[in-house]
Amino acid sequence: MGVTVPHRDATDPPRSSTPRRRTVVALAVLPLSATIALTGCSSDDSGGTSDSGPCAESSSVDRAGVRPIPVSAATVTVVDPGSGTPQPLTPAPDTARAQKVTLTTDSLEASIAPDAQNKQQVQRTQQNLTTPITARVACDDPSNLEFTIGTPTTLDDALTPELGAISGSAGGVTFAPGLNPQMLRLLPNDDSSSPARSAVEQSFTGAFDQSIPLPTEPVGVGARWESVRTIASAATIRRTTTVTLKARVGSVLTLAVTVDETPVDSVFRIPGSAQTLTIDRYAMSGSGEVTVDLTKMLPTGGKIVTKGARQLSGDAGAPPLLQQNEYTVSWSPAAP
Template sequence: MTVSSLPSTPSGMCRRAVVAAAAAAVVAAGLTACSADEPVDDGPCAATAASKDDGARSINLPSPEVTVLSPGDGAPQPLTVAPDTDSSQSVTLETSSTESSIAPSAPNAEQNQIQNTEQQLVTPITARTVCDDPTSLEFSIGAPTSKDTDLAPLLTDLDTSTGGLSYGPGMAPTRLRLKPTDAAGSPARSALEQSLIGALDYAIPLPTTPVATGATWRAVRRVTGSATVTQTMTVTLVSRTADVLELDVAIDEEPVNSVFAIPGSDATLHIARFSMSGKGSFTVDLRRLLPTSGTLTMQGGRELLGDDPNRPILQKNGFTLAWKKSE
């Protein structure tokens, strides 16, 4: 293909860009209003995993392979996940994706084409473990907010959207189910989906064998998107107080091949150079399926080539996320 314009990946992350294109074409099933005679499932735990049967959009999440590198110092103890069914969990998720791109606008052009994009979202989430299934979580969201003045007014229609998560061993999310409200339009739905998947792609899995403070483990997963990457996490158990873990994480991503698929089209570019890495710290409660707090910052860049190798597209990418306990 001829490189005459920049590939649009507003999230700045490959997987999120592909999800955005797909989400814009999908009209998720809407919520059915409950009559006054129908029971409302609003207890401390969810009576059923309703999102598995209510028409929610189901999205597969990559499963990690976890290897303990060091068991730590002291007597190893199992990191037993035992979700609380006596109360719900209220958290706020904030994600921000940025991308800066530079490319020649035409052969021999004196000025380059420059494009800067950012997508930021703050989403309140109320999560409840399914009463008789500790591997499933149901959630509802409040109205997200954004500093994007065009997107912000559209987000209020997402209020009361619902969904769910399925988990594998070690608190690793394996499937997201998402059901926006009928009123929500494609831009709002896409922004919410990108934000949730962006955070869940960086969920920290725990080892299933006992470890002590100071333990380190490696988690490897393949994340499919515009550029399919191998993501490698190195996690350190900084401290443990009862069921509460303090974790540090370093992350590096490498493409599995040189193919970059332009979102929303069949065209591809060649990845000549690629880098993406970052660090973060999280607080994880073994009685809760979502982090109770934490931040992560990823930074990187890539050089993409089309038909003319003398006209590369240079991109700088960033992704940040933060989990905060809601007051």
Template sequence: MSSPAPLRSSTRVRILPTARLPRLARPVGALAAAMVLILGLAACGSDDDNTPPPTPTGCATDTTAGDTKAALLPVPPAKVTLLTAGAEPGAVALSAFDRASAQSAKLVTTSTFASPDGEGATQSATTVDLPMTARVNCTDATDIDLQIGTAGSPDTALNEALKAQNGSRAGMSIGPGVAPISLRILPGEDADDNARQAVEESLVSTFQRSVTLPTEPIGVGATWDAVRTVNAGANVRQTINATLTAREGDQLTIDFTIDESPINSVFRLPDGGTLTIDSYSMTGSGSVVVDLTRGVPVAGQMKISGGRTLVGGDGTQFQQLLGFESNWA
């Protein structure tokens, strides 16, 4: 990883409560422990025998929208700038959701963090396997219902904890460009903090990096930028540069690169304190197949990695290496 130029701004910013912030271990020299993102999850519990309910079919007759028990997690909207329209004839990519049948999908994500050396050096990877059923609402095409199937993980302890997530329910609101603008997760009684955090990080980190489609006509070869501001301890500007590489009916194949850089040099800690961002770099790429009749991608993969160096008021440095991968099938 190349070291980005130091940031000079020291403007303070408000950190949203849904941000995942670092857990800093005792520093050794100029280095410290990795960041652990802190997002609480709420999800439905399951029966005592952990048997998920039957797979739903067709469209959803009810919704998690407005449910007072649901945790609402915003997905920041992206500003899309069409760079080239691509081959003629172009067409606007409008959703045409299938209400006759439910979509079976699977999302597999892996989050990594590490502190590179020193006495407190550590590294970890968390993989979460989330089969799900996605259904559009029977009367509201902007509302997608998600039911989690048999969630799992290669980690034995997490795999056991995830059994309480089987059959849990979530939902998304879809905005212009067929992009999620909010994620709703119902609270659960049986899932522990590790299971809730793992599932929520999997969903939020994936949908916050989703590709927003232009609302103008596009053809194969079209390119566009989608820029949104997300929160990861600091306010981060995320830029996705996308290219439409193929279109077959309602299915669009999109290749993209992703770059995330902080808007200023302030990093806010959970206790209200702040650190200064000395350097920051997160870059990646991916490909996704969007079916305009379905609620979530039908295929795709994305990988982003990098790190940051944070500096405390006493000059102590905290170096963190981060990564995230997602795969749709």
């Protein structure tokens, strides 16, 4: 979400309108990746591969050089306990076999801003990544998941050649009760490039920000709960996810999901700058369905699509800028 408008402090000297318009356009078309402070990798070590057994004999939590990536904490509140006999939704990770799943994230963005002739300019960008994952719960610690990524694929022809070297990189996730992710770890291979590392990190952090924690109290079918996260980026937003337990068959849960986002304040921080903008309008919402198997740590299927727009303004009298966004995260069984 990279729409930016130059903001001039009251102490700055006056500027002519034409140069300022050009700056507006240059900043307005920043891609989504420019608005998120990414490390590009979370470890100085070579990623290597995680354990190849049915569960992970070691965890990357204490590996030297690991720089964990925090996941915004979610608060879960049950608003309707559902019907029938309440049952706990307690994860019971399977240590006898690995989980193979594919994560796809897709971000579409349209930035609309005036050019030097004050005509509307539209720039569209897309960031897409599909990553096969082999995940193993730690043998002696079910709160930690270790994973190895296969070769990611993308619709971006320029990024495609960069992705082969990151195949086989390792990572991990630490969960709180209720499959509530707390900390992500990525350990990219030494020979992987910065563009590949950044793409993988954006994809994984975006997916876990959209994750669906479960209540820790027993509920029945039809139960509804809210998950609330505050996510800080260029804008700080509060994401409220409402989840309904549509069905339960053994350990498999079918969850209906709706998402609503609101800004915590009106401040938009221009990436790489001390300047700020004003959020005049903001609307972002979405829906989807996710399948969770309580014997697995990652979703086994499903998709959530979130769409919206925001209007930003800077200097008094400068034309506002509009940004339209669509973000999709989906999980599917890995191809054999």
